[in-house]
Amino acid sequence: MGEYRGYAGRMLEVNLTTNVVRERVLTPELCHDYLGGIGFNARIIYDEVPAGADPLGPDNVLVFGVGTLVGSTFPTASRTEVSGKSPLTGLFGTSNSGMFFGTRLKNAGFDALIVKGRADKPVYILIEDRQVSILDADHLWGKDAWDTLDILKKQYFECEAAVIGPAGENLVRFAALENGYYDAWARTGMGAVMGSKNLKAVAVQGTLGLIPDDARGLIDITWEARKLIEASPFYGPFKSYGSMNAAIPYGNFKALAAHNFTRGCLPDWRQNFHRSQVQELVKHNVACQSCIIACAHWVEITEGKYKGLRMKDMEVTPVISFGSQCGLELDAVVKATEMSQRYGMDMA
Structure with missing residues (x-):
């Protein structure tokens, strides 16, 4: 990434219709113009969701965009934006949540996750340090969000996970996408979009770490920001x-x-x-x-x-x-x- 060190440098695209997984290189132009998070999401959705697409159809795209400073020491840098065409409004829909999912996704090697298409049966996506699997979710479908998290965290040792509950499975238009047990990307019906793709969960394990361009400078500005907040x-x-x-x-x-x-x-x-x-x-x-x-x-x-x-x-x-x-x-x-x-x- 050259001058853009601090990003993971890649976006992950998963097409659930074709079961094709591919990495996209994060370009300096995209970083410069859109920074990350909702900026990445808006650009991707503008380019790749066709006009007139059904928000609950396979042409809609669900994007998880990680904030620019997520994964660093900078205070309050924890946010991830989830966006798509909203089933509530038919317009651009987006929701923001913090905690640890974004940090884990970045440490797994990706600045964004782009989900396309629709699986022909319930599945979940497992991301482990750039290794990506699309796995059967029949045993998870119908379970509530907390029970689903219990199973995934036990199987993948305290992974971070984005999951839907029965509301998302049944395409309730105000369904939330749960971010772990107690947080959520709740607004604009992104849980229904995920359910429409027959996607029960995204589980992430990441240990790759990030390398800032100027580690000393990052520490200095972290302390400066901390003092200003306090x-x-x-x-x-x-x-x-x-x-x-x-x-x-x-x-x-x-x-x-x-x-x-x-x-x-x-x-x-x-x-x-x-x-x-x-x-x-x-x-x-x-x-x-x-x-x-x-x-x-x-x-x-x-x-x-x-x-x-x-x-x-x-x-x-x-x-x-x-x-x-x-x-x-x-x-x-x-x-x-x-x-x-x-x-x-x-x-x-």
Whole structure:
């Protein structure tokens, strides 16, 4: 890659109709013009999805684009973009998620994964350090996302995996693509696109590593960025409350939607859906790859009907969707979040 060291240098194309797997060389022009992530995805989809293509047909393309700095030490560099033609809108659809999938894909040798066609039966893709297999998924089809992850992580020693649940299999147009157990590419129906391809999962193991062009410079700018983040007035609140910080402006502007959008805001939102509610259930913080903020939270229900439930939760989206919109208490919100993630559904 010359001056573009730090990229893996390749994109992986998997055609599920023909079972053909090929590598594409990442060109300096593509890196310069589109950087990575959503930039790569948009260019590929513009070039390779024909006009009028059915979002749930074999002509649609599903692209996993890894962010430019993912796999480096740079703080907050963990994001991967998944894009295609959306079955919800018929337009360009895209969704973003963090954690560890993108880092693992880059360390397996690829800056992007491009999935084309449609398999004639359920399959999953296994990527292990540039070795790619298309494998039978009959034993996984019909299982929820968490059960699927249990099987894949046991078989491939704690691999990272993108999986669909029953919602994606049944082409629910707001189906999410689950990123491990607790995160997702949830927006725009990318789980349905993956299901339309009879693709249950993408499992990734990667140990190849990345070589930056200027290792010393990367370390220096990493520390500079870290200091800037920690000096920000938003750092402390975001570390403590994560996305639940958004409940305050939503509430203040009477925009904390309630009762299936029949009310703009509940009068008691500060008591039930304020960011301070996070502290009732949270045990510790959780961070994505290379992130010093750790805005996510590990939650444990210690009493009541859902006692013993443990998971990463207390994001503003499920609290609004299941709490203020549906009238559920916080413990039931956590349970509803678990069910949504198992089924593979967007909670927004």
